Amino acid sequence: MKANHFPDQHLWARRAFLQAGAASALTLPELLQARASSTGSSLHGSAKACILLFMTGGPAQQETFDPKPDAPEGTRGEFRPIATSVNGIQISEHLPKLAKLTHHCALLRSVYHGSDTHGVGVHYNLTGLKHAPRRSGEPQLDRQDPPSIGAVMxxxxxxxxxxxxxxxxxxxxxxxxxxxxxxQHAGVMGPKYDPLFLFDEKWMPGDPLPGFAPAVDVDGLRQKGRINLLGSIQDKRTDRAEVERDYARFQRMALDVLDSERSWRAFKLDDEKPETLELYGNNRFGRSCLVARRLIEAGVALVTVPWHFKQSEQNFDTHNKHFPKMKNMLLPVVDQAFSALLQDLQDRGILGETLVAWTGEFGRTPKINGNGGRDHWGRVYSAVLAGGGVRGGRVVGRTDKQGGLPVDSPIHVTDLFATMYKALGVGSDTPVHDQTGRPLFVVHGKPVAGVL
Incomplete structure (x- = not known):
């Protein structure tokens, strides 16, 4: 396991690459990336691609994949467990569609990292690495951070x-x-490897992006700024010029990518059957999962689908009215879209080569607070892996009687990501490089035994 994100040694001889760079006018980082991407298609993993479903806010393990019907008074929830397609495994009664597909899933019930802070948990669960704090408050995007799994891929x-x-x-x-x-982005690797972000508050995935149509004057579009992309990077610690540069870069990237009709088709749903649209659900999360499947089929290696509402009243940060929110708004949408994605991938014959991961930034407290909610809890939470070489129909890890602490096979989040990376063919000795050509090793845990 690499203890340092930025080890001093280089995997290949620096002199040889500098000589090659002089001959080809490429920088060392460009040469290193060219070598990496030229062999990337032959990464020896069971999964060709990954869809990461991220439940913003932190979903309660007790009301999803680790029910505790016999928990003590004050911690016991309102929901009951139901049987699944695997004898002896139970999950929440409000995940009935997923219960029928549990034979595809590995339920990891003992994941932990220890932080109760949203930003730290998000960083952990999108990079698989610990955040190194440099200032107070919630950690925000920073080019000194390690890269997201999307950027690595x-x-x-x-x-x-x-x-x-x-x-x-x-x-x-x-x-x-x-x-x-x-x-969420490439951090020290530089903006070249940031995932493509497409964002508009009113945009429904599958619909045309605001102001964009293929085969029109791209320069005109760029001048008018008619694509509403990730303009609000809003890192108030950076100067305005840097924010504007990042905005312009995101805009140029999207225009360049989506100017191709073939590329644009992957984001549209007009050729999907009505029953497929109905299967996923007519909401942002459902449609995002369907677009994710299309992107994977079109050649994208990793698609991250965060829960679509930032407001705490509409995401998994259920400090109040926890049970009605989970029952009426959150779990039905997750159950429909997540199960639809698994079934659709299976029906199309690509589940075995597509890793699907479900997680959030942390779990929720065993104790129910005075507002009928559960609070932040990084001491243990549940994650789900399916497809992509995952051995389904099993539970890994066990928590105590109230779902508050792991008591068997604890899984640090670095181990969760080591498992995901292994499925994708990335090991602890697989380097990526920062903008100076310095190697970075992103796998710091050990793959969870028995999952792959």
Whole structure:
């Protein structure tokens, strides 16, 4: 396990690459990335691609995949467990569709990292690495941070078929002021490897992006700014010029990518059957999952689908009215879209080569607070892996009687990501490089035994 994100040694001889760079006019980082992406398609993993479903706010383990019907008074929830397609495994009664597909899933019930802070948890669960704090408050996007898993896959796999190797939709993960939390872009690797973010508050995935149509004057579009993309990077610690440069870069990237009709088709749903649209659900999360499937089929290596509402009243940050929110708004949408994605991938014959991961930034407290909610809890939470070489129909890890602490097979989040990376063919000795050519090793844990 690499203890340092930025070890001093280089994997290849620096002199040889500098000599090659002098001959080809390429920089060392460009040469290193070219070598990495040229071999990226042959990464020896069971999964060719990954769809990461990220439940913004932190979903309660007790009301999803680790029910505790016999928990003590004050911690016991209102929901009951139901049987699944696997004998002896139970999950929440409000996930009935997923219960029928549990044979595809590995339920990891003992994941932990220890932080109760949103930004730290987001960083952990989008990079698999600990955030190194440099200032007070919630950690926000910073070029000193390690890269997201999407950025790593973009570096290693390289863009192809007119599409970036990593996409995040329908929105970035952040707070109600549009500040973006750390862990979502390429960090020290530089903006070249940032996932493609497509974002508009009113945009429904599958619909045309605001102001964009293929085969029109791209320069005119750029001048009018008619694509509403990730303009609000809103890192108030950076100067205005840097924010404007980042905005312009995101805009140029999207225009370049989506100017291709073939690329644009992957984001549209007009050729999907009505029953497929109905299967996923007519909401942002459902449609995002369907677009994610289309992007994977079109050659994208990693698609991150965050829960689509930033407001705490509409995401998994259920400090109040926890049970009615979970029952009526949150779990039905997750159950429909997540199960639809698994079934659709299976029906199309690509579940075995597509890793699907479900997680959030942390779990929720065992104790129910005075507002009928559960609070932040990084001491243990649940994650789900399916497809992509995952051995389904099993539970890994066990928590105590109230779902508050792991008591068997604890899984640090670095181990969760080591498992995901292994499925994608990335090991602890697989380097990516920062903008100076310095190697960075992103796998710091050990793959969870028995999952792959």
């Amino acid at each position: 973009r570096y290693l796999r390289g863009d192809r078929k007119g599409l970036p190797a990593a996409v995040q939709l329908p929105r970035p993960v952040g707070d109600q002021n549009n500040a973006m939390w750390a862990g």
